[in-house]
Amino acid sequence: MVIAVLQIVVGASGVINIMLRYIGPITIAPIISVIGLSLFKLVGDMCSSQWMISMMMVLLVTITSQIKWRIGIPLRQPLKERDVENDLTEHTPTADVKIWRVPILSVLSFILSMLVVWLLCYILTITEVFGHSPDQFGYYARTDLRINSFKTTKWFRIPYPFQFGMPTVSPSGVIGMSTAVMASIMESIGDYYACADISGAPPPPNHAINRAQEKTAEQLSVFAWWGRPHLVPVVDRGGDMFQIHLFS
Numbered sequence: 001m002v003i004a005v006l007q008i009v010v011g012a013s014g015v016i017n018i019m020l021r022y023i024g025p026i027t028i029a030p031i032i033s034v035i036g037l038s039l040f041k042l043v044g045d046m047c048s049s050q051w052m053i054s055m056m057m058v059l060l061v062t063i064t065s066q067i068k069w070r071i072g073i074p075l076r077q078p079l080k081e082r083d084v085e086n087d088l089t090e091h092t093p094t095a096d097v098k099i100w101r102v103p104i105l106s107v108l109s110f111i112l113s114m115l116v117v118w119l120l121c122y123i124l125t126i127t128e129v130f131g132h133s134p135d136q137f138g139y140y141a142r143t144d145l146r147i148n149s150f151k152t153t154k155w156f157r158i159p160y161p162f163q164f165g166m167p168t169v170s171p172s173g174v175i176g177m178s179t180a181v182m183a184s185i186m187e188s189i190g191d192y193y194a195c196a197d198i199s200g201a202p203p204p205p206n207h208a209i210n211r212a213q214e215k216t217a218e219q220l221s222v223f224a225w226w227g228r229p230h231l232v233p234v235v236d237r238g239g240d241m242f243q244i245h246l247f248s
Contacts, residue, residue: 004221011214028190049140060113
């Protein structure tokens, strides 16, 4: 809550206008690198349980994300007024149908790779190639290893305010999260300009950037009261920029 208020103040006061003078590619790149480096230990610990499957996933994601093979999908679009007036478009039921070429492998590279790897692990599990004890090969890659989580987890859950108790404030938490919020603000600003560049739009004005950060913080504060702060994207996802680039 305190961090959300801080971000609201930053967005509403126009402090970002001053920050924009010092935020550029040289500023954004180290921030993204530091965020990624902080996850290396966690990723390494999880991959170390089964390096073969982990490297297969990395290889599939790398290959599929670089393939530009496109699948034609018919997309119905309204006729342009100038075409109708100038009679440049044939007036047939299919005159306004356009074939939209979608780079399906690039767009769904992670999901498709995950499905392929999971299917392989499932086959190796039911064929008893993966062992039943931690000392045996492939135990941590079994698809039924955490099957109880699906059985015990509720399918639907209604959140309510203060479900985890009253909010608490600590100096260490405020200082730590303040640093994270400032880093997320700078990364989001970089995403705004990247999105405008790859979509052919003009750079966003300063007031739009201020308003975007303010509204994000307002949503974060509301969802925090309900115990669901993870529903608000504090940092604009760089993957979304990649999707816009593919469809541009």
